[in-house]
Amino acid sequence: MRALRFNAPFDVTVVDSPMPVIVDARDAIVRVAATCVCGSDLWYFRGDNPRDAGSVIGHECIGEVVDVGTDVHNVRVGDFVVVPFLASCGECRLCRDGQLQSCIVAAEAGIFSTQGAQAEYVRTPLADGSLVVVPGGRPTDDLLPHLLAISDVMATGYHSAVAAGVQSGHTVAVVGDGAVGLSGVLAARMMGAERIIALSRHADRQAIATSFGATDIVAARGEEAVAEVLALTQGIGADAVLECVGTEESMTTAFGIARPGATVGFVGLPHDVVAPIGRMFRHNIALAGGVAPSRFYTPALIEAVLAGEITPGDVCDRRMTLEELPTGYVEMNERRAIKAWATP
Ligand SMILES: [Zn+2]
Ligand SMILES: [Zn+2]
Incomplete structure (x- = not known):
């Protein structure tokens, strides 16, 4: 598959990358329908935050579930989902209190967010607690940026x-x-x-x-x-x-x-x-x-988008192909674009 690889500050390229696979029974694999560059990705891009060379970058996406681990029960292959940037179990004491950003299970597993979303496929940890199914299946193309925006911003x-x-x-x-x-x-x-x-x-x-x-x-x-x-x-x-x-x-x-x-x-x-x-x-x-417990708000925000009440994807002002997305980093860094997004 094709994916954006972080090489070094100011150096992000699209490369052939191994398909993600289930590594934990609670994982799901999502075929990415739309992904975008986050302001926090720019910290790596500028070299303000260190990041290992060679990793696939990105944590915001929506798409179709194509595989699930044996311990995933709330989402199924074929579901169209919003992937909240934050991974959370949804069941621990802190998740039940709405403090998903501090999920005890995620912390024990050393997981904070989905990684590698600027790609054709992505592995999403703690799928049951994290992913939110979009009612009605894959939405029309005009709704993609609006659902995508819910994954983080x-x-x-x-x-x-x-x-x-x-x-x-x-x-x-x-x-x-x-x-x-x-x-x-x-x-x-x-x-x-x-x-x-x-x-x-x-x-x-x-x-x-x-x-x-x-x-x-x-x-x-x-x-x-x-x-x-x-x-x-x-x-x-x-x-x-x-x-x-x-x-x-x-x-x-x-x-x-x-x-x-x-x-x-x-x-x-x-x-x-x-x-x-x-x-x-x-x-x-x-x-x-502080850090947004994004999953907590996601269902209601999806409903508001599907009802036509809000169009949060209007902030996604630069649509590109995945191959072009490295240019999105440059444009956002130079403040020529608010948010670059791609439909792999
Ligand atoms: Zn983000
Ligand atoms: Zn939890």
Whole structure:
């Protein structure tokens, strides 16, 4: 089969790779119908996070189950599934509590996420607890990007809104205009936010934010952005803030625009971030969130896509063949594409 192999920073190529096989009775093999590049794949691409040379990269996909291990009972060969990036058993104490990101069984097995999804086939661990069957079988092609987005960015954006405690009627501010931030805008709309302020400097991303429900766009950054959001909120800040970047600047901005008593929902992987504990204490501002238990939200998000209520795949703005997908890394790294995706 063909697959994207990570060779070294700035060097990802499509190569012939061995077909994945069942190695654990709880595995399934999925023929990939659509896959995409994650913002976190770019950390490897840029060399910011180390990765072994020679591995097949990618953790976001949807597709058809073509083989299952002997201990898989909830999904069958022929099922069309969303593969949440996070692997979880669905049955342990923490999974039952909704804390799938900390699944005890996955931790014991040394598994965090599906690996090698930018390929024609992928092995998915803990298939029973992880995979979510799409009702009705393989969807029409126009739905593929929307279901694909659920495998990570939409679930992650949704988690930021849940963590921030977004409620009907809220004024919500979203820091970050990548695929996750834009998904956070959509999630805030789903939860009934009355006003959604998207912080975005790029015209193409502003357009998607607006189509997803943003009512105000703030193009400034840093202290200027804080001043603009405060001006839009009678000087007190937003009721809920979604932090979807993970840098010191984005976190500082998020706390700067959070009103007293608000919660900042953070899902951007923190890179050298220190929370402003003084401001948090002085104004009773909470910080909540972390890695999204993506599987937890997946069934409801699939229903919303199939019902035509949301189109989260609008963030997948660059469609390619699998052979072309290495170019997607370059385009995303240069911020010429929001999210590159391919249909192998
Ligand atoms: Zn991802
Ligand atoms: Zn578990």
